[in-house]
Amino acid sequence: SAVISQKPSRDICQRGTSLTIQCQVDSQVTMMFWYRQQPGQSLTLIATANQGSEATYESGFVIDKFPISRPNLTFSTLTVSNMSPEDSSIYLCSVEGGSFTDTQYFGPGTRLTVL
Amino acid sequence: RKEVEQDPGPFNVPEGATVAFNCTYSNSASQSFFWYRQDCRKEPKLLMSVYSSGNEDGRFTAQLNRASQYISLLIRDSKLSDSATYLCVVDRGGSYIPTFGRGTSLIVHP
Numbered sequence: 756s757a758v759i760s761q762k763p764s765r766d767i768c769q770r771g772t773s774l775t776i777q778c779q780v781d782s783q784v785t786m787m788f789w790y791r792q793q794p795g796q797s798l799t800l801i802a803t804a805n806q807g808s809e810a811t812y813e814s815g816f817v818i819d820k821f822p823i824s825r826p827n828l829t830f831s832t833l834t835v836s837n838m839s840p841e842d843s844s845i846y847l848c849s850v851e852g853g854s855f856t857d858t859q860y861f862g863p864g865t866r867l868t869v870l
Numbered sequence: 871r872k873e874v875e876q877d878p879g880p881f882n883v884p885e886g887a888t889v890a891f892n893c894t895y896s897n898s899a900s901q902s903f904f905w906y907r908q909d910c911r912k913e914p915k916l917l918m919s920v921y922s923s924g925n926e927d928g929r930f931t932a933q934l935n936r937a938s939q940y941i942s943l944l945i946r947d948s949k950l951s952d953s954a955t956y957l958c959v960v961d962r963g964g965s966y967i968p969t970f971g972r973g974t975s976l977i978v979h980p
Contacts, residue, residue, distance in 0.1 A: 786966075797957065797972040798914070847913055851966065858904065859959075859968060861913035 757782060757850050759862035767868045768838055775834045776865045778848035783828035788859070789821070790847045798847065804831045838869045873897060873969045874960050880975035887948045891956055891974045894940045899963025903934055905943050906957040908973065914957055917943075948978045 758781040768774050778787065786805060790798040801821055802810040810823040824832045835842050845866050849859045876893045883889050895903075903920035918925065920932040920941050931944040941960075945952055958971035 798970040800967070800969075803967065858916050858919065861915070864913050 757784065757860040759848065759850060759860060761846075761848060761862040761865050763865055764863065765866040765868075767870065769870055770839055772838055773834055773836045774838065774867060775832050776846055776848075778831045778833070778862055780829045780850050784850040785828070786851045787825060787831045788849045788851070789823065789831070789833045790849065790861075792845045792847060792864075793843075801833070801846075835867065838867075840869045843867055843869045873962075874958055874971040876958050876971040876974045878972055878974060880977050882977045882979065883948055885948055885950060885978055885980055887978075888944065888946045889948060889976065890945075891943045891958075891976075892940055893942070893958030893960075893971055893974075894938075895958075895960040895969075896939070897960070897963045898936075898939060900960045901963065902961040902966060902968075903932075903941050904959040904968075905930075905932055905941075906959055906970075908955045908957055910954075914970075917956070945976075948976075950978050950980065952976060953978045 760779045762777045788803055789801040792798045800813050801816045802812045804810045804823045804825040806825045806828050820836050822834045845864045847861050847864045849861045851859050874895050881889055905917040906914040907917045908914040918927050918932050920934050924933040929946045933942045955973040955975050957973045959968045
């Protein structure tokens with residue numbers, strides 16, 4: 756299985772600021788996903804990040820609020836922009852493809868609290 | 871109808887019990903089905919894939935019923951360590967973009 760790391764693991768931020776979350780995988784993967792999981796809820800897909808092309812956003816999520824970079828096959832970032840308390844959540848990256856087709860492996864998540 | 875529906879529980883069972891979870895999905899074109907396990911304050915981890923013929927992994931059995939569009943997970947001889955949230959995952963059909971159910975909470979007590 757893939758080894759996925761995320762930074763930071765947690766953060767407490769002020770309203771109106773932005774936070775960039777990094778996701779690093781120990782091998783090359785085709786697709787990377789960014790999810791949000793709010794307390795007591797399941798995972799909601801924010802966007803799919805493919806190397807060499809723009810991210811594909813799900814309904815309700817826009818690039819201005821959640822810009823994503825995917826500079827290579829092992830790394831991606833998600834920025835949560837102009838944060839509000841409603842953005843408080845766990846943000847998870849996951850990978851699929853490469854050697855791990857048809858299943859997903861998740862990073863440990865970033866726990867974000869916005870005051 | 872939600873894309874993937876699960877009874878949130880919690881299911882509260884004694885050690886050694888057999889417990890079953892169901893999950894229904896709305897997209898008849900879905901091809902890939904999985905059960906994930908999520909421990910408190912941890913990321914989800916793949917428990918098992920669900921195959922058309924059904925599959926078993928130790929105490930865990932997964933089954934798929936395409937006609938009724940549901941999948942199930944059976945856990946036999948429950949252990950305390952089985953306490954977790956079990957997430958049903960189904961692809962959207964046509965492309966591998968997964969949709970997660972809300973999860974079913976299992977509590978196994980002594």
